[in-house]
Amino acid sequence: MARRNAPIIRTLDKGAMAFLFLVAVAAIAIPAANLLLPPSSPFHVPTYLVALFGKYVCYALLALSIDLIWGYCGILSLGHGAFFALGGYAMGMYLMRQIGTRGVYADPILPDFMVFLNWKELPVFWYGFQHFPYAMLMVLLAPGALAFVFGWFAFRSRVTGVYLSIITQAMTFALMLGFFRNNFGFGGNNGLTDFKDILGFNVQAQSTRNALFIASCIALALCFIVCRALVTSKFGKVLVAIRDAESRTRFLGYRVESYKLFVWTLSACMAGIAGALYVPQVGIINPSEFAPGNSIEAVIWVAVGGRGTLTGAVLGAILVNYAKTTFTSGFLAEYWLFLLGGLFIAVTLFLPRGIVGTASHWWRERRDRDDAVAGDAAARPAE
Amino acid sequence: MSEMDPRLTTAQLYLNGVSVSFDGFKALNNLALTVEPGEMRAIIGPNGAGKTTMMDVITGKTRPDDGDVIFEGTRDLTTLDEATIANLGIGRKFQKPTVFEMHSVEDNLILALKADRRAFANLRWSETAPEMERIESILKTIRMTATRHRLAGSLSHGQKQWLEIGMLLAQEPKLLLVDEPVAGMTDAETHQTAELLKEINREKTVIVVEHDMTFVRALGVKVTCLHEGSVLAEGSIDQVSTDERVIEVYLGR
């Protein structure tokens, strides 16, 4: 009889270890190539690329959070960009309050845009953001609370499938409209920018950029481990059961809405972390991050990489964004959206499991075939 | 409920005056049914008689327009949701076998296994030895030890039926609702299923819906014939199968 592996071995199987190893290599090699190698070396990585890679890692974390709910629980969120942006705004508010008297208007408390709007006092919801731990708490709490309230109503009323996807789109769209307004208190359409420093270090400095890149890699690795632990537990089996036969799961006595609410809220928190790490690396957060198109793009990354694989989501995010960087800087820039749409259609038609999904499916089939052949050989009587 | 006859409270399941209509069509019409603890009841009746709808009402999938559905004399099932009803100890095998296709046979059983259903309890979970023993014994009972690692989606119709029966066993319910368990099974498998249900019935109350009269006869239990949403005849298989109205609407076609 097959004995089962300990949970830790199930969580960190060969594939997961290989993934973590690659993340660790990237986290060490890229900063090393930037800081230690002279610019003349062919292996030198310029600082702007470190920031660009850092951005990719944040997108990868966003994709991971989407895969957790879409790939394992069948919840297709077309509004995850909202949670990413909320995490980003929480970080942006901390960074704004670090500017202090170095702003154009040199107001020690009020960020520039508030002085410009003739505001006399700091709005209450900006209180406390000068403290890093409080801001980090908000990075988790703002998206987490929104997701919890949204999920509470949606899952309890059993909104599923395309209807749920549509209301997630509506959610991010509504937030975008809100954040565009000046009187909302988040800088209107300019958003938050002109950051000076984070934890006392200049955000533009080469060393800070490398530190932020490493921090993003660590966040990605930790969230990946959390996701793995979740999907390999019995909780994860229930999630897949819900994905494939929701009502059957209820008839076994599982309270489907609690499972969904938990994983949905967790996923939103992860998206928030991704947004918070993204903002200091790109230097700005504005309402366009809430644009419905962003959320859809993120779903395409996951589809390309392979949903329900976790590693595929990360790979998809990095590949598609690398392609985007390449294309949008060339003469093909105008055609990027068509290209992305075409890619999505092609993947849906020809590679429905995505890259990693197809590869692992192929590998599993081959192994099963080999097993079957070995089994037949063993079963055949000796001649 | 307050004026309920106290005798009825001893019943495992008590349905009275249950009506369900879909767009004016009465799928159940003033249905009454009483099943005693430890009883096995076979339900027969023509297509569309309301047999599956009755199970939908008992398991909380469909809310009746009218009527009482009382479990163990105390719980009014018409006010509870599917998960609560399942946790009271009512398990169900569906007419169209529904297993978790992307899970292995073994994982299907693990999901069904009687255990804490709450989300947080399942976060830190790993199989205990008694649970694994239980899985082993169910796999043996449903003869799927060799196919335990196969994906449930790749099983044949008959195998899915068996797996679903295995899941029912794993759930350890007090009352089992079994909808057409032998559809798609060979004669030998049908016979085995009858034996298995009789075995299960030693400890649990069972309601089984089936069209296969040989199978119903093999069970040798009280039979209820439904027609147009209410009870047409009830009694032993010999009584029911010689009832003129039953022959007219069902057997004689």
Ligand SMILES: Nc1ncnc2c1ncn2[C@@H]1O[C@H](COP(=O)(O)OP(=O)(O)OP(=O)(O)O)[C@@H](O)[C@H]1O
């Ligand atoms: N959700 C629904 N909406 C509309 N009509 C329904 C619904 N469910 C069942 N019905 C109708 O109610 C009637 C009873 O259906 P039910 O499935 O209970 O029959 P049954 O006795 O199980 O038949 P069978 O032997 O074919 O399984 C049928 O005419 C069916 O078309």
Ligand SMILES: [Mg+2]
């Ligand atoms: Mg039926």
